[in-house]
Amino acid sequence: MKSQNSTAGMEIETGHRTASSDDPLPSWNEGAAKAAIIRFVRTTTDGASPDYVQAAERIATFDNDGTLWSEQPYYFQFAFAIDQIKARASRYPEWQDKEPFKSMLTGDAKSVLTGDQRELLQVLAATHFGMTTDEFEAEVRKWLASARHPRADRPYTDMVFQPMLEVLNYLRANDFKTFIVSGGGIEFMRTFAEQTYGIPHQQVIGSSGRLKFEMRDGTPVLLKLAEINFIDDYAGKPVSIQHHIGRRPIAAFGNSDGDLQMLQWTTGGKGAGFALLVRHTDAIREWEYDRESDIGRLDQALDEANAKGWTIVDMKNDWRRVFPFE
Amino acid sequence: MKSQNSTAGMEIETGHRTASSDDPLPSWNEGAAKAAIIRFVRTTTDGASPDYVQAAERIATFDNDGTLWSEQPYYFQFAFAIDQIKARASRYPEWQDKEPFKSMLTGDAKSVLTGDQRELLQVLAATHFGMTTDEFEAEVRKWLASARHPRADRPYTDMVFQPMLEVLNYLRANDFKTFIVSGGGIEFMRTFAEQTYGIPHQQVIGSSGRLKFEMRDGTPVLLKLAEINFIDDYAGKPVSIQHHIGRRPIAAFGNSDGDLQMLQWTTGGKGAGFALLVRHTDAIREWEYDRESDIGRLDQALDEANAKGWTIVDMKNDWRRVFPFE
Numbered sequence: 001m002k003s004q005n006s007t008a009g010m011e012i013e014t015g016h017r018t019a020s021s022d023d024p025l026p027s028w029n030e031g032a033a034k035a036a037i038i039r040f041v042r043t044t045t046d047g048a049s050p051d052y053v054q055a056a057e058r059i060a061t062f063d064n065d066g067t068l069w070s071e072q073p074y075y076f077q078f079a080f081a082i083d084q085i086k087a088r089a090s091r092y093p094e095w096q097d098k099e100p101f102k103s104m105l106t107g108d109a110k111s112v113l114t115g116d117q118r119e120l121l122q123v124l125a126a127t128h129f130g131m132t133t134d135e136f137e138a139e140v141r142k143w144l145a146s147a148r149h150p151r152a153d154r155p156y157t158d159m160v161f162q163p164m165l166e167v168l169n170y171l172r173a174n175d176f177k178t179f180i181v182s183g184g185g186i187e188f189m190r191t192f193a194e195q196t197y198g199i200p201h202q203q204v205i206g207s208s209g210r211l212k213f214e215m216r217d218g219t220p221v222l223l224k225l226a227e228i229n230f231i232d233d234y235a236g237k238p239v240s241i242q243h244h245i246g247r248r249p250i251a252a253f254g255n256s257d258g259d260l261q262m263l264q265w266t267t268g269g270k271g272a273g274f275a276l277l278v279r280h281t282d283a284i285r286e287w288e289y290d291r292e293s294d295i296g297r298l299d300q301a302l303d304e305a306n307a308k309g310w311t312i313v314d315m316k317n318d319w320r321r322v323f324p325f326e
Numbered sequence: 327m328k329s330q331n332s333t334a335g336m337e338i339e340t341g342h343r344t345a346s347s348d349d350p351l352p353s354w355n356e357g358a359a360k361a362a363i364i365r366f367v368r369t370t371t372d373g374a375s376p377d378y379v380q381a382a383e384r385i386a387t388f389d390n391d392g393t394l395w396s397e398q399p400y401y402f403q404f405a406f407a408i409d410q411i412k413a414r415a416s417r418y419p420e421w422q423d424k425e426p427f428k429s430m431l432t433g434d435a436k437s438v439l440t441g442d443q444r445e446l447l448q449v450l451a452a453t454h455f456g457m458t459t460d461e462f463e464a465e466v467r468k469w470l471a472s473a474r475h476p477r478a479d480r481p482y483t484d485m486v487f488q489p490m491l492e493v494l495n496y497l498r499a500n501d502f503k504t505f506i507v508s509g510g511g512i513e514f515m516r517t518f519a520e521q522t523y524g525i526p527h528q529q530v531i532g533s534s535g536r537l538k539f540e541m542r543d544g545t546p547v548l549l550k551l552a553e554i555n556f557i558d559d560y561a562g563k564p565v566s567i568q569h570h571i572g573r574r575p576i577a578a579f580g581n582s583d584g585d586l587q588m589l590q591w592t593t594g595g596k597g598a599g600f601a602l603l604v605r606h607t608d609a610i611r612e613w614e615y616d617r618e619s620d621i622g623r624l625d626q627a628l629d630e631a632n633a634k635g636w637t638i639v640d641m642k643n644d645w646r647r648v649f650p651f652e
Contacts, residue, residue: 133568201572202503202529203528212561213591222564238548239538245527245528246512246530264546265546265548268546
């Protein structure tokens with residue numbers, strides 16, 4: 001077990017110093033959000049604190065899209081799906097006239113995102129079906145290595161939030177286990193989560209399609225079927241947390257209404273429960289959107305965060321730096 | 327990261343010494359099975375070996391019933407279900423005339439086990455529905471604290487295999503992550519796996535019922551529904567491994583036909599893949615059964631193990647000690 005970082009925490013909490021090498025969160029401006037994170041870690045890891053939590057129960061869950069990396073102009077996995085549909089279109093001529101494929105092929109992709117979520121996931125499943133899990137992983141890796149974010153003109157994995165990487169590291173240095181709990185595809189995220197976030201495959205939880213085990217010429221494969229297995233969003237998040245982790249998190253980080261139930265579950269237990277929402281308030285460095293957005297809508301969860309005193313990060317003011325490349 | 331235990335491994339592999347404090351597997355008699363385990367660990371953790379596997383990929387999966395603990399005269403979770411049905415019978419008078427409840431209430435419980443597996447799981451779900459996950463955990467803990475194995479007259483958690491506890495510890499000391507992948511109920515197993523096996527909740531994978539998130543007077547709960555979510559047996563095991571772990575194991579341990587696909591998947595990758603079957607050959611200290619047994623049938627998997635040279639443990643001859651209490 002690693003040692004506690006309580007000294008750094010105590011110094012910072014006084015608010016009288018600027019970032020130094022002892023600061024676990026150097027990309028955060030001093031303020032209520034940063035202080036709340038540090039106070040939470042200190043009180044749950046200090047054996048003398050009434051809120052002390054033993055290491056085995058230090059579970060922290062993070063949404064991915066909009067919480068650990070950007071999600072505009074649309075979810076990055078959706079950009080992957082568009083490219084996959086384009087690459088496979090010649091094999092499926094019926095897609096030319098069939099929605100939502102037609103829109104995705106003709107450039108009106110964003111309209112698909114305003115539709116039903118289950119339909120969208122069925123599209124994603126349809127673009128991946130018939131592949132083995134190994135083949136799918138290879139496709140994602142190839143795409144991530146070549147695709148560029150349309151505005152930033154950088155690899156998508158560059159679009160991660162430096163302040164959140166620091167939170168992940170800070171929690172792990174204090175013996176927390178960090179999990180992703182995302183509506184995104186579980187196998188899509190696992191191709192980069194380890195390298196990008198330091199989160200191993202078994203700590204990535206997401207939406208999934210059904211799989212089928214079969215033998216191909218004596219070699220076992222797992223085939224991806226065009227059927228939804230689980231949608232890991234809204235009330236699905238506490239359910240997937242229970243299935244995969246089997247413990248209630250003591251800290252949860254999200255950015256949209258899809259994270260509300262995860263935050264309710266995390267703060268609804270007996271002991272300490274920390275809930276944080278990232279608010280996209282920075283139209284210059286990132287994006288500005290909340291209650292009216294089709295992607296990452298933050299409305300009900302914002303009301304509940306305000307009512308319950310959850311930590312709300314104002315990206316524009318709380319983050320000294322947004323992306324690592326800045 | 328802990329240091330490798332290669333010295334102990336090398337000494338033992340020569341076969342010229344008996345158990346000592348350096349022996350990672352003191353309850354194993356010297357023989358092919360013990361040597362194979364030690365050789366596997368040594369070659370996958372020695373940086374100079376062509377079969378070296380980096381720590382992040384050292385995933386080992388274990389079946390539970392019949393592999394880590396006994397499963398006779400019937401699965402221990404089934405004993406729990408019988409006791410639950412008896413305790414709840416007054417509230418459900420229709421069970422008196424309705425199979426399989428009738429048999430379970432009148433003492434002919436074992437006949438239920440020869441029926442369809444899905445029916446059996448539906449019975450288990452039916453005995454647990456309507457509870458929250460927290461209430462269920464409390465019921466299991468209460469039962470485990472008081473119930474006694476009918477033959478051994480001991481708590482069920484005493485009926486674990488000492489040699490397998492040593493394998494778990496040996497693997498973990500060599501930076502393996504150990505997982506349970508069992509047809510048993512995921513939430514049932516999590517109540518004792520940490521204390522009994524040193525396996526944390528998030529590394530326990532099993533069959534599950536569906537869950538529903540809901541608010542009760544402002545407090546979030548997860549309610550157990552009377553519907554099957556996933557059956558983690560046979561071809562379900564590689565599927566659940568992919569969903570929960572997202573990596574192919576490099577070692578898998580089982581004892582019955584329900585483990586065959588997990589062993590095929592584990593040995594079907596590119597690198598080293600270790601497969602082991604525990605054979606119940608000891609009618610005196612434990613039980614003796616294989617091809618004809620309704621519980622833990624070992625038939626096809628035994629043929630395949632013989633054909634492919636997988637490690638087969640002959641409990642009677644390979645294990646110096648079976649249970650910790652001996």
